[in-house]
Amino acid sequence: MGKEMERNGAPKAPMAGIIYGKIAYWLAMVGVSIAAVGSAIYLVSGGYLNKTSLLQDLWKGDSVRTTWAELAGTAGVPHGYWYLGRLGQGDCLAMLGIAVVCIAGVVAMWGVAFGLLRSKGGIYIILAVVVAVILTLSASGLITI
Amino acid sequence: MGPIEFFFVFLGISMSIRMVAVIAGIGGGLIFTSLMMGFTGINSYIIRGTGLLIATSGSVVAARKFLGKGLANIRIVLFAGAPYTAFAVLGALMASYVSKTMGEAGEALIRLSLGIIVLLVALLIMSRGKGVLNPEVKRVDRLTRKLGLGMAYWEASLDRVVKYQVSRSPVAVLLFCGIGFLSGLFGIGAGWAMIPTLNMVMLLPLKVAGASSSVLIGAGDTAAVWQYMKGGALFPLFAAPCLIGSILGAIIGSKIMVRVRAGVVRWLVIAIMFGAGARLILVGISRLSHL
Numbered sequence: 001m002g003k004e005m006e007r008n009g010a011p012k013a014p015m016a017g018i019i020y021g022k023i024a025y026w027l028a029m030v031g032v033s034i035a036a037v038g039s040a041i042y043l044v045s046g047g048y049l050n051k052t053s054l055l056q057d058l059w060k061g062d063s064v065r066t067t068w069a070e071l072a073g074t075a076g077v078p079h080g081y082w083y084l085g086r087l088g089q090g091d092c093l094a095m096l097g098i099a100v101v102c103i104a105g106v107v108a109m110w111g112v113a114f115g116l117l118r119s120k121g122g123i124y125i126i127l128a129v130v131v132a133v134i135l136t137l138s139a140s141g142l143i144t145i
Numbered sequence: 146m147g148p149i150e151f152f153f154v155f156l157g158i159s160m161s162i163r164m165v166a167v168i169a170g171i172g173g174g175l176i177f178t179s180l181m182m183g184f185t186g187i188n189s190y191i192i193r194g195t196g197l198l199i200a201t202s203g204s205v206v207a208a209r210k211f212l213g214k215g216l217a218n219i220r221i222v223l224f225a226g227a228p229y230t231a232f233a234v235l236g237a238l239m240a241s242y243v244s245k246t247m248g249e250a251g252e253a254l255i256r257l258s259l260g261i262i263v264l265l266v267a268l269l270i271m272s273r274g275k276g277v278l279n280p281e282v283k284r285v286d287r288l289t290r291k292l293g294l295g296m297a298y299w300e301a302s303l304d305r306v307v308k309y310q311v312s313r314s315p316v317a318v319l320l321f322c323g324i325g326f327l328s329g330l331f332g333i334g335a336g337w338a339m340i341p342t343l344n345m346v347m348l349l350p351l352k353v354a355g356a357s358s359s360v361l362i363g364a365g366d367t368a369a370v371w372q373y374m375k376g377g378a379l380f381p382l383f384a385a386p387c388l389i390g391s392i393l394g395a396i397i398g399s400k401i402m403v404r405v406r407a408g409v410v411r412w413l414v415i416a417i418m419f420g421a422g423a424r425l426i427l428v429g430i431s432r433l434s435h436l
Contacts, residue, residue, distance in 0.1 A: 010299035011306055013215035020219070021209035024363060028205045032392050039385040043149050047381075051148040054382050061186040061252075064244065064377045077377030094381035098198065098388060102374065104205050105367030112219070123292065127223040131364060134230045138368040141375050143234055 016115035016128070020108045027104035035097025042090030048072070048083075049091055080141050106135040148382060156386035156393075163203060163394025168401070169414040171270075173391065174200025174334030174362075176417060179263045182256055183424035187383070189255050190244040193332025194373030195384045197237075197366050199391040200334025204363030206395060211356035215298050221311070221343065221357045222364060224294060228318050229325035229335075229365040236329025237372035244376065250436055257429025259331050263422035266337045267415050280348040282310040289314040298353060312348050320346060329369035334362050 042051065049071045057067040068074050072082075083092035083099070113128035115121075121128070137143045146154065159177060166173030178196030182189050211217035243251040285295075294311040320342045328335040336358050343354035373379060 011215055011297045013213055014219050017212035017215070017217065017219035017222075020360075020364075021212035024205045025209035028202060028392075032202070032389060035381070035385045036389055039152065039381065039389070042381060042385075043152055049380070049382070051382055054380060055146075055148050055151055058187050058191070058380070058383060059185075061188050063188055063248070064190055067188075067380075068377050080371070080375035080377075082377075091381040094385045095379070098379060098381065098384055099374070101202050101205070101388065102198070102367055102370050105201065105364050108205075108208075109364060112223070124220060124223050127227050131223065131226040131230050134227075134234065135364070135368045135371075138234050138371040141371075143238070143372070144375070 015119055016112045016121065016124075019111040019115040023111045024104045024108035027107060028101050031097045031100030031102075031104065033097070034100060035094045038090050038092070038094030038097055040090070042094055045090060047089040047091030048086050051091075103139060106132070106139050109135055152382065152386045155383065156390040159199060159387040159390035160394035160397070163199070163391045164398035164401070165410055165414060165417075167203075167395055167398030168410040171336050171414065173203060173394075174332070174366075175263065175266065175337055176414065176421070177387070177391075178331065178333050179259060179418065179421035179425060182259060183421045183428060189252050190240065190373070190376065191378050191380065191383065193240060193255075194370065194376070194378030195387050196332040197328075197334075197370045197373060198379065198384055199387055200328075200362055201366045201370050202388055203391055203395045204334070204359045204361075204366070206392060208360045208363050211360055215296075216352060217356035217360045218294070218296050218349065218353055219360075220292070220294050220296065221347070221349070221353075222360050224292060224314065225317065225321045225339075225343075225357075225361055226364050228321045229328075229361060230368045232322045232325030233329035233365050233369040234372060236326040236331075237369035238329075239326075240330050240332070241372060241376045249432065253429050253432035253436070255331070255429075256425045256432065259333075260422045260425030260427075260429055262327070262331065262333075263418050263425060267418035267422060269337065269341065270411070270418075271415055277344055277351060279307070279309070279350045280344065282312050282348045285310050285312050286315065294347075296353075298350075300352075307350060309350050309353065310348070313346050317342055317347050325365060328362075328366055329372070332369075332373070334366065336362060 083095035086092040109132040116125045162177050163173045174196050181192040297306050297308040300307045324335045324338045339358035340354050343349045
């Protein structure tokens, strides 16, 4: 940062930004692909949550709590990583894809922090680490009420 | 409608919303959430989680282009990202609390409040026109100068480098806190508020404001999406087609936007927002009166 050199008149984009963009883009693309494959399996051969019952619950406007109780038989909402132990099921695989899309921003922000560290980004290293820590805590489920 | 039809209908809807949004120069999260909450009976907590997922995914994909070209200001993204992300999480936690404790009253109040916000945003988009292309910075405050938030980008239309300064970052921090909270609470991307803040308060060039706002949403709202995921709001049958459709819509929209008259689409978006906002207010009042 702060060393944006001009080449052919155009300022060079900061490396930290390029790192963020590439990591986020490719992880999101991988996630969307997994979600598409999982959805296809779910629609064709079913999954952990009965799709017809889920559809009825969605249209009825049932709360998240009621829907989970009816479909998964859980007393409340399961933990945020409910799909990880059942990746053979189409909907769980689709959910993994969605999670990969969501993790893209988290991983990319750590990439920014390391990129800034290498280029001696000053105060921006701290800001990148702060954002990355908030994202990581949120993704890990440690921030809760 | 069976699950397969449902999947493809929502894939088509979210693709169309994103295409129109990209051409109109906005994110699409706000339109998605307000239309779904106004015109379907699906629980608002589920819609808001999915709306945030859509806003985030589109921004994450667009970040490569904006940051690779140096159009988005990474310093602004990090400076605004800290308060925005923290308050987006707080907003999402508040959403979870409302969903758990307020039941039908919460559903009604969320719809009513979002309806008012959507109408105000539609008026904001109408009144601010296209924003200020290259605002003039007359005075840079001490904090902004110390942070060195100003940068430069290649402006293809002028065939030259545009160096810009930034101002009023202390005020902007407060605004980012509020915008992040609203984004997390209502499950809406915040481009509608972020771009005016960056362009009219911090005086960033309009293009840089738009690009930086997009990257910021991708980074900040990710934290809020995880809260909705933890709250069980993301169901693959609904979230997956909306996610896939949104990404496809963003890709198609960015390809056809050069051939479409953006002004017409902008008015279409304004009309949709007035319709969705009015509908949300009516639904909110109706639900409150039945309590």
